[in-house]
Amino acid sequence: MSNTATNNNIKAASNSIKHDFNLLKNEIIDPGFCVTCGGCEAVCPAFVIQIERYLPKLVGDCITCGACVDICLRYDQRIRKHQYYDEGIGDFLELYVGRSVVEDIHSRAQNGGIVTTILVNALNKKNIDSALVTSHFGDLLNPLPTIAMSEFEIRKAARSKYTLNPILIKLPAIKLSHRKKVAVVGLPCHNETLMNIIEMKNLGADFRVKYRIGLFCMSSYHPVGFRDILSNKLGLDTETLSKTDCARGMFFFETPDGVSDIKIKECAGEKAEGCKYCKDFAAELADISLGNVGVDDNSNIIIVRTEAGRELLNLALEENLLELEKIPEERWAEVLAPAVKLTNNKRRLAEYLPEYLPGMEKD
Numbered sequence: 231m232s233n234t235a236t237n238n239n240i241k242a243a244s245n246s247i248k249h250d251f252n253l254l255k256n257e258i259i260d261p262g263f264c265v266t267c268g269g270c271e272a273v274c275p276a277f278v279i280q281i282e283r284y285l286p287k288l289v290g291d292c293i294t295c296g297a298c299v300d301i302c303l304r305y306d307q308r309i310r311k312h313q314y315y316d317e318g319i320g321d322f323l324e325l326y327v328g329r330s331v332v333e334d335i336h337s338r339a340q341n342g343g344i345v346t347t348i349l350v351n352a353l354n355k356k357n358i359d360s361a362l363v364t365s366h367f368g369d370l371l372n373p374l375p376t377i378a379m380s381e382f383e384i385r386k387a388a389r390s391k392y393t394l395n396p397i398l399i400k401l402p403a404i405k406l407s408h409r410k411k412v413a414v415v416g417l418p419c420h421n422e423t424l425m426n427i428i429e430m431k432n433l434g435a436d437f438r439v440k441y442r443i444g445l446f447c448m449s450s451y452h453p454v455g456f457r458d459i460l461s462n463k464l465g466l467d468t469e470t471l472s473k474t475d476c477a478r479g480m481f482f483f484e485t486p487d488g489v490s491d492i493k494i495k496e497c498a499g500e501k502a503e504g505c506k507y508c509k510d511f512a513a514e515l516a517d518i519s520l521g522n523v524g525v526d527d528n529s530n531i532i533i534v535r536t537e538a539g540r541e542l543l544n545l546a547l548e549e550n551l552l553e554l555e556k557i558p559e560e561r562w563a564e565v566l567a568p569a570v571k572l573t574n575n576k577r578r579l580a581e582y583l584p585e586y587l588p589g590m591e592k593d
């Protein structure tokens with residue numbers, strides 16, 4: 231039987247079983263596969279899912295609509311709907327390396343400041359009416375999903391937060407505030423659940439989300455344990471943390487007292503449990519994917535995957551806000567080699583996500 235036929239059979243069997251919160255709890259959350267993307271909380275029409283202590287909890291009566299199960303990326307992966315590439319970083323149209331020339335954005339950004347610059351520009355040109363970004367609350371280890379409607383809010387969200395981040399919980403607020411031209415910045419897992427929500431036309435995401443910006447990602451960390459490492463092992467006051475970065479096998483933490491570092495390996499115990507099953511490094515489902523691997527710390531590598539991604543980047547190029555080198559096709563393999571290596575490592579090291587056989591679920 232072909233793969234497609236097998237997958238269709240699995241999906242048909244999946245459709246025939248009861249899709250309720252118990253299925254999500256038994257097959258995704260309790261076994262440790264959840265990545266805290268927030269999608270299930272967002273789509274629940276009965277408002278009975280809440281992310282508490284970084285995991286979805288049932289807080290009322292489930293009406294067995296199945297929405298939370300159907301949009302969950304891990305459920306999809308368990309019934310083998312999405313097939314990852316065996317190698318490489320996914321399809322794309324164009325490849326660039328470069329940085330923002332808006333100095334007060336660049337100096338406060340994670341790497342080249344391209345994400346913040348293209349968002350600010352698109353907002354100012356009214357090409358978007360808002361951006362779903364990740365600010366922080368308290369210290370940088372406490373991500374705060376935010377619907378940014380002003381340049382100030384987009385700028386405030388610059389820099390990477392390496393801890394679990396349920397950004398998709400903001401989708402209902404996007405609907406309620408009648409936003410129709412939203413750019414969403416997310417990790418590969420956020421993008422995957424978001425694609426499901428878009429495909430299912432849930433929360434109007436199909437016509438509200440205009441651009442999907444993906445960030446490269448090796449892993450996220452559990453905030454509590456990660457904060458303990460910083461406080462106990464490095465003696466840092468996390469409230470004073472102004473930047474966290476990871477490169478060349480190390481984490482770097484900037485505070486007014488200087489830069490502290492620790493081997494990423496030493497933080498492995500605090501890696502979010504659901505990340506152990508992740509196989510997407512380069513945000514393969516986004517319109518435009520950005521990271522930093524293989525280029526200098528103050529630059530980005532930019533993978534344009536769709537026409538929407540090209541449009542968003544071109545809007546900023548037209549305004550001369552970016553200093554970019556377009557990489558010709560004959561150099562793609564060379565420039566992408568570090569990203570491909572990390573992708574392959576990620577897939578090789580990923581733990582086996584057991585296939586879910588519908589009908590075998592617990593009561």
Ligand SMILES: Cc1cc2nc3c(=O)[nH]c(=O)nc-3n(C[C@H](O)[C@H](O)[C@H](O)COP(=O)(O)OP(=O)(O)OC[C@H]3O[C@@H](n4cnc5c(N)ncnc54)[C@H](O)[C@@H]3O)c2cc1C
Nearest residue numbers: 339340341342343344345346363364389391447521522523
């Ligand atoms: C958890 C994590 C792991 C990463 N791992 C790698 C890696 O291994 N290799 C690599 O090359 N690049 C990695 N990146 C991407 C890299 O850190 C930069 O985000 C990217 O290069 C863009 O840089 P920039 O200067 O354009 O970003 P900026 O202009 O500073 O903008 C950063 C944007 O990221 C968003 N953001 C911050 N934290 C999160 C989060 N947790 N979830 C969703 N959105 C967020 C903010 O909303 C902001 O809009 C990672 C990013 C994150 C958040």
Ligand code: SF4
Nearest residue numbers: 264265267268270302
């Ligand atoms: S991965 Fe996302 S959608 Fe699935 S259970 Fe976790 S938070 Fe919900």
Ligand code: SF4
Nearest residue numbers: 274292293295296298
């Ligand atoms: S009502 Fe629907 S979305 Fe909410 S928990 Fe139940 S099955 Fe999931």
Ligand code: SF4
Nearest residue numbers: 419447449450505508
């Ligand atoms: S490693 Fe994968 S699952 Fe974990 S935060 Fe990154 S993209 Fe999401």
